[in-house]
Amino acid sequence: MGTYSRVIELRGHIIDSLTFPKVLDEILDHGADYETEEISIGRTRRDASRARIRVTAPSEEVLDRVLAHVRRLGAEAIEEGDAAVLPAPADGVFPEGFYATTNLPTRVRIEGRWLDVEDLCMDSAIRVRGGSDRPRCVKMYEVRAGDPIVVGYEGVRVEPQRKAPLERGLFEFMSSTASPEKSKERIIRDIAGEMRETKRSGAGKILWVLGPAVVHTGARESFCRILDAGYVDVVFAGNGLAAHDIEASLYGTSLGVSITGGKPVPRGHEHHLRAINAVRAAGGIGRAVEAGLLKDGIMYRLERKGIPYVLSGSVRDDGPLPEVITDSVKAQARMRELFRGVSMAVMVATMLHSIAAGNLLPAAVRTVCVDISTEMVTKLADRGTHQSLGLVTDAEPFLRELAARLRE
Amino acid sequence: MRRVLMCPPDHFGVEYEINPWMSRGRRVDRAKAERQWRDLYDLLGDKLGLSISLLRPRKGLPDLVFTANAGLVHGDAFLPSNFRYMERRGEEPVFRQWFEKEGYRIRPLPPDLFFEGEGDVLRVGDRLFAGYRFRSDIRSHEWISKMLGLPVLSLELVDDRFYHLDTCFCPLSDDAAAYYPPAFDLYGRRVIDEGIRRKVLPPTDDALRFACNAVVADRKAVIPAGCGTFRKLLEGLGYEVWETELSEFIKAGGAAKCLTLFLD
Numbered sequence: 081m082g083t084y085s086r087v088i089e090l091r092g093h094i095i096d097s098l099t100f101p102k103v104l105d106e107i108l109d110h111g112a113d114y115e116t117e118e119i120s121i122g123r124t125r126r127d128a129s130r131a132r133i134r135v136t137a138p139s140e141e142v143l144d145r146v147l148a149h150v151r152r153l154g155a156e157a158i159e160e161g162d163a164a165v166l167p168a169p170a171d172g173v174f175p176e177g178f179y180a181t182t183n184l185p186t187r188v189r190i191e192g193r194w195l196d197v198e199d200l201c202m203d204s205a206i207r208v209r210g211g212s213d214r215p216r217c218v219k220m221y222e223v224r225a226g227d228p229i230v231v232g233y234e235g236v237r238v239e240p241q242r243k244a245p246l247e248r249g250l251f252e253f254m255s256s257t258a259s260p261e262k263s264k265e266r267i268i269r270d271i272a273g274e275m276r277e278t279k280r281s282g283a284g285k286i287l288w289v290l291g292p293a294v295v296h297t298g299a300r301e302s303f304c305r306i307l308d309a310g311y312v313d314v315v316f317a318g319n320g321l322a323a324h325d326i327e328a329s330l331y332g333t334s335l336g337v338s339i340t341g342g343k344p345v346p347r348g349h350e351h352h353l354r355a356i357n358a359v360r361a362a363g364g365i366g367r368a369v370e371a372g373l374l375k376d377g378i379m380y381r382l383e384r385k386g387i388p389y390v391l392s393g394s395v396r397d398d399g400p401l402p403e404v405i406t407d408s409v410k411a412q413a414r415m416r417e418l419f420r421g422v423s424m425a426v427m428v429a430t431m432l433h434s435i436a437a438g439n440l441l442p443a444a445v446r447t448v449c450v451d452i453s454t455e456m457v458t459k460l461a462d463r464g465t466h467q468s469l470g471l472v473t474d475a476e477p478f479l480r481e482l483a484a485r486l487r488e
Numbered sequence: 489m490r491r492v493l494m495c496p497p498d499h500f501g502v503e504y505e506i507n508p509w510m511s512r513g514r515r516v517d518r519a520k521a522e523r524q525w526r527d528l529y530d531l532l533g534d535k536l537g538l539s540i541s542l543l544r545p546r547k548g549l550p551d552l553v554f555t556a557n558a559g560l561v562h563g564d565a566f567l568p569s570n571f572r573y574m575e576r577r578g579e580e581p582v583f584r585q586w587f588e589k590e591g592y593r594i595r596p597l598p599p600d601l602f603f604e605g606e607g608d609v610l611r612v613g614d615r616l617f618a619g620y621r622f623r624s625d626i627r628s629h630e631w632i633s634k635m636l637g638l639p640v641l642s643l644e645l646v647d648d649r650f651y652h653l654d655t656c657f658c659p660l661s662d663d664a665a666a667y668y669p670p671a672f673d674l675y676g677r678r679v680i681d682e683g684i685r686r687k688v689l690p691p692t693d694d695a696l697r698f699a700c701n702a703v704v705a706d707r708k709a710v711i712p713a714g715c716g717t718f719r720k721l722l723e724g725l726g727y728e729v730w731e732t733e734l735s736e737f738i739k740a741g742g743a744a745k746c747l748t749l750f751l752d
Contacts, residue, residue, distance in 0.1 A: 094642075
């Protein structure tokens, strides 16, 4: 959890004068906290002492107030130095002591200037090539030998999530709560409101992360309505969602169960394999749409509307469909590319892809996580995805209600 | 024989307001002020046996009489004050010239650190007690400590009527001092309590009559008039005490000690 922090220094006969405990008391009295980073106590009564104290505060206002108060007591804020940088020793290897990022807004001090770190992503390092290349988060696999990587904590500032007016309301109210008891109708209405506001204000893109249950539970039509209404800008999913969506288009079943009738159909369990095979034969989902083989459903619409999507592979995949990226490092890199400009993410019925996306998303992205399992929803809310709203419900009623609300 | 510096009140008056005692509405009786200053001068010379040097008063510098604020003298070093208020900064070159002429080594503090001399720094034994907040900046304490090689204990002043340390704290000997606790915060009181063996606490009435703004030398004390309880407390400790009327100077927020700077 990031906070506002500064290092202050106190010098003089601060022990005998009780200035040191007084400064610490002041820090606590104002709602901030401290950590004594270094203290050297005079050897004799004549010698002065020196203390470096890191002050951390929940907001910039509190920090400023504390600094103003302790300054009166002689404590001076230390001008932080530049971030230390070391070259990556080899491709795919960070230098020892690299700064591990969070998903919170981060700045680094380079040549005396504080620069925003781009492509925010937790569990990465910060590369500072200089020149026109802004400091950015890089994953381990992205780093090349010799890339300048930030090491240590000096010259790096992490700022807690700032809540812009748009980000208040629903997400503040619901922050990280996954409750099966809450009135879902109201929450879904609010989510619809947020989505409309996101589109209306041009604040950013809406990302959807979808699991195959969207199709199994019969929510496919509802999601298609949301797609048609223009509330889908990017989709992340796996082989399963695409395969079952295409199965539904070609056979009217999902995992062999009739979507309309709800009953297993004879030899239905083969449908998804036959669907995958047909698409592979056509040369891919895009080709299948062009060839008129695929005429309906989610994948059809994504292709037709040119909405970017990433299908990332997993070990258990059948086929897989040609569009599935089976190299997970490549899939991750493509996901990170498509994150740019995303300001809201809706994750429905997928643990695998939701956690993957959650780990890659900057904290500023407002996240809605919908799953039938409370555990899953809580898990995502606890992964540092700060502006997250959890909703424990089946995918179908959620998407049906949301589609209806979005049409209002 | 200890030496002190004083400045006759030829141009003394309350011409601006930089502490709660000052009010331009309450006029200083110049003749009375001169009489009171002369009485103090006589007591310090005759009774306390101090050797008094005089600084020539200057027109337009009404507070030059308060020589305690010239700076701090330690051996042959003079640490000139950096006054907080513009109104008093004109005194800085006058004091400085006098000390230069007398052969002191002038050792200025960084100019951005407010420091008001013996008004805020007083020695007890081998330690300096230093006030801050209303006038001096606490960061000046570290400089003083480094320059003089003495520990400096910082005391925050919390009542603006006691805006200088010498209005609420008075060294009596190497291990004794008088002080008025409410002028300090709890940390400061503890520092004094633990740092000084024998303490004399004047009652509020006396403290407000500037009891602590006394000149003490060799178990003799000159204190402002009307501080009867404080007088008895000092006498109980074996001090010889003289009270003297300083009402005209109290109108400007100073009394006996403010009018006196120790030169050794």
